[in-house]
Amino acid sequence: MLDSLLSLLAVFAILLCAYAPGRIAVRHAWSDLDPLTTVIWSMALGLLCGGLVLTLLAIAGLLDRVLIALVTIGTALGGAVLLYHDVCEWMAHRKSLPRLKPDTRSPVGLPGRGMLFGALGLALVALVTSLVSALAPPTAGDALCYHLDLPKTFLDAGGLHDLPYDENATYPLLTEMWYLWGLALNGGVAAQLMHWVAGVLLGVAAIELARPILGAPWSLLVGVVVWLVPGVSNQMTAPLNDVALAAFTTLALAAGQRAWMDAGDRRWYLIAGLMWGGAAATKYTALLFVPALVVVVAYQWYQCPGRRRELLLAMATVACVAISVAGVWYLRATWHRGNPVYPFMSDLIGMQGPAGHADKTPLGMAPLDWWTGAWQATMSPERFGGRGHELGPLFLALLPTLMFARRLRGQGVLLVLAAVYCVQWYVLRQNVRFMLPLVPIGAIGVVWMGVELRRLALWPRAIASAAVVAMLALGALFPLLRSRDKVQVALGIESRGDYLERNEPTYRAAQIANQIMTGDARLLSQDYRAFYFDCPVTRESSFRRRSHYDQQLKSPANLGRTLRARGFTHVLLAETVSGPGIQFDPTLRRLVDAASVADAQSAPLRLLAYEVVDTDGARRRYKLLALR
Amino acid sequence: MRRRLRQARRSVAAALLDAGDARTDEPTISGWRAWLVATWIVVVLGAYLWGIVSTS
Numbered sequence: 001m002l003d004s005l006l007s008l009l010a011v012f013a014i015l016l017c018a019y020a021p022g023r024i025a026v027r028h029a030w031s032d033l034d035p036l037t038t039v040i041w042s043m044a045l046g047l048l049c050g051g052l053v054l055t056l057l058a059i060a061g062l063l064d065r066v067l068i069a070l071v072t073i074g075t076a077l078g079g080a081v082l083l084y085h086d087v088c089e090w091m092a093h094r095k096s097l098p099r100l101k102p103d104t105r106s107p108v109g110l111p112g113r114g115m116l117f118g119a120l121g122l123a124l125v126a127l128v129t130s131l132v133s134a135l136a137p138p139t140a141g142d143a144l145c146y147h148l149d150l151p152k153t154f155l156d157a158g159g160l161h162d163l164p165y166d167e168n169a170t171y172p173l174l175t176e177m178w179y180l181w182g183l184a185l186n187g188g189v190a191a192q193l194m195h196w197v198a199g200v201l202l203g204v205a206a207i208e209l210a211r212p213i214l215g216a217p218w219s220l221l222v223g224v225v226v227w228l229v230p231g232v233s234n235q236m237t238a239p240l241n242d243v244a245l246a247a248f249t250t251l252a253l254a255a256g257q258r259a260w261m262d263a264g265d266r267r268w269y270l271i272a273g274l275m276w277g278g279a280a281a282t283k284y285t286a287l288l289f290v291p292a293l294v295v296v297v298a299y300q301w302y303q304c305p306g307r308r309r310e311l312l313l314a315m316a317t318v319a320c321v322a323i324s325v326a327g328v329w330y331l332r333a334t335w336h337r338g339n340p341v342y343p344f345m346s347d348l349i350g351m352q353g354p355a356g357h358a359d360k361t362p363l364g365m366a367p368l369d370w371w372t373g374a375w376q377a378t379m380s381p382e383r384f385g386g387r388g389h390e391l392g393p394l395f396l397a398l399l400p401t402l403m404f405a406r407r408l409r410g411q412g413v414l415l416v417l418a419a420v421y422c423v424q425w426y427v428l429r430q431n432v433r434f435m436l437p438l439v440p441i442g443a444i445g446v447v448w449m450g451v452e453l454r455r456l457a458l459w460p461r462a463i464a465s466a467a468v469v470a471m472l473a474l475g476a477l478f479p480l481l482r483s484r485d486k487v488q489v490a491l492g493i494e495s496r497g498d499y500l501e502r503n504e505p506t507y508r509a510a511q512i513a514n515q516i517m518t519g520d521a522r523l524l525s526q527d528y529r530a531f532y533f534d535c536p537v538t539r540e541s542s543f544r545r546r547s548h549y550d551q552q553l554k555s556p557a558n559l560g561r562t563l564r565a566r567g568f569t570h571v572l573l574a575e576t577v578s579g580p581g582i583q584f585d586p587t588l589r590r591l592v593d594a595a596s597v598a599d600a601q602s603a604p605l606r607l608l609a610y611e612v613v614d615t616d617g618a619r620r621r622y623k624l625l626a627l628r
Numbered sequence: 629m630r631r632r633l634r635q636a637r638r639s640v641a642a643a644l645l646d647a648g649d650a651r652t653d654e655p656t657i658s659g660w661r662a663w664l665v666a667t668w669i670v671v672v673l674g675a676y677l678w679g680i681v682s683t684s
Contacts, residue, residue: 378672378676379675379676379679380679382683387683392676393672393673393676396672397668397669397672397673398669400668401665401668401669404657404661404664404665452657453665455656455657456656456657456658456662456665456666457656457657457658457659457662459666460662460663460665460666461662461666463666463669463670464665464666464669464670467666467669467670467673468669470673471673471676
């Protein structure tokens with residue numbers, strides 16, 4: 001329990017630390033924002049600011065745990081004072097604050113009290129159970145491969161440095177800078193909780209985006225729908241980056257929308273630029289919004305000839321600010337790899353990228369595939385990245401029925417933007433988690449259709465409403481079920497080590513390796529999950545592809561000497577014995593076997609061998625060997 | 629009072645809803661359209677639940 005409390009305390013300190021600069025900026029720019037808007041933009045700007053400061057420290061080679069902790073605690077104290085002051089002020093003037101009035105901003109009155117509290121209750125279940133899951137030590141594959149491993153490596157090294165055998169090392173890594181923050185203060189769990197925070201931010205950003213379209217009361221339900229999306233609640237439990245990206249893109253859209261609606265307040269364009277920069281610094285997928293935004297801007301250019309100058313200025317502002325925020329990551333990729341979006345588009349640029357990538361577009365270009373794409377992605381998410389990232393049935397059930405709904409001002413533009421994004425998703429990379437940035441836009445449509453269901457005749461309305469309630473309840477049920485085996489470790493009944501022994505295949509090898517390996521040890525591993533190893537870990541497949549060490553061996557007996565000459569001291573072999581999922585390349589395993597047959601004296605020495613059932617249900621065998 | 633409230637609601641609706649939408653004033657979605665909406669939602673939910681059960 002103490003471990004969980006310390007992790008929560010670390011994240012709380014980070015949030016207070018982020019609140020301070022964000023609140024100062026928001027207060028400086030606007031004095032008339034309501035509390036929710038103030039908190040949303042203060043946190044968003046503060047977290048972006050924190051990520052950028054850590055990026056600059058990393059580039060300068062000044063990353064230091066003590067320095068980060070001292071600055072965080074000092075700024076967090078300032079943030080606490082500011083927050084206390086704000087809460088006192090809001091409490092004192094609560095009667096004059098903007099309220100959810102039945103006669104404002106909604107063409108159909110308020111949502112029923114029962115409906116509102118029921119939906120908020122379901123969202124609370126999803127958020128709390130996701131928090132419980134996020135308090136368990138991280139075991140998500142991609143997180144252990146690079147989302148957590150890279151910040152850990154950079155933190156240990158004191159700054160950003162090139163990792164030539166890590167294909168992910170030159171990605172945009174703003175979210176990973178948040179994880180670095182959590183790692184510096186506490187560890188993997190605090191880092192993981194930062195993505196849960198990003199999920200909360202996504203929900204409130206969706207509310208912010210929906211308010212001018214649906215009105216304040218109904219926009220709360222947009223946040224609820226977002227939090228009840230299974231893919232969102234699942235990603236909030238793991239330190240990945242799709243939810244963080246979705247939060248940034250939603251905030252960027254909300255800021256752009258405010259700027260366009262509050263004509264003349266160009267400060268919101270500046271905020272939009274910052275948020276688009278944050279999105280582009282989080283994941284390459286943000287670039288899919290560029291063509292979508294071009295279409296929307298072209299439409300506004302045609303529709304509003306009187307505002308073309310403003311539009312031009314807005315585009316220039318947003319682009320300049322976004323490039324200033326995110327450009328450093330693309331320059332870094334160009335510097336180290338010669339490709340700003342490495343490893344993507346490598347073929348187009350005429351460069352060598354990683355080989356052996358599986359087909360990322362399960363749907364073909366046939367008209368029938370286009371028509372049934374949404375159905376297939378909803379019903380068979382396993383084919384599109386996994387059921388853990390699925391969007392759930394609400395969007396497929398309600399968005400097509402918008403054709404019978406009244407049109408909402410502002411919704412059409414968002415739907416066009418989403419449609420252009422969807423086309424690119426379909427053509428480039430059909431993974432359901434890459435649809436998460438569209439969830440808030442879809443949620444606005446879902447809530448509006450939910451409102452319009454009231455206009456159905458009695459029996460169809462009753463049937464449709466019952467089905468929608470069932471879908472929302474499913475959205476709360478999934479995170480509840482997922483948290484079952486994590487409650488004990490979150491409450492401290494089970495130790496984090498025991499939990500990892502049960503759930504993380506590489507943990508046992510990492511424990512042994514961390515005990516026996518000395519300072520100059522270096523591991524060559526077939527499994528990419530390197531986070532729990534203290535020593536530097538090199539991916540065997542990347543190393544083999546670049547060095548061709550396997551082809552340079554004159555005899556298998558030379559394997560140990562050859563790898564030691566390259567700086568390695570140990571190897572970790574991984575093999576899928578049975579079941580689905582990743583199949584490891586057998587080259588190194590065969591070479592080790594051949595070396596044992598050729599000369600048992602000089603062959604790698606087995607230190608540990610075990611079999612485990614991985615989280616995907618596959619049985620895998622691991623061997624930790626010392627090179628001789 | 630009621631009339632003023634109704635007028636206020638209409639003006640809010642006009643502000644939020646797209647101008648020129650011919651269906652704005654329709655009080656209900658009736659007949660086959662209502663049943664189509666309800667049927668589609670139920671079919672999606674049913675197929676989704678079936679997918680979960682059949683893959684678990």
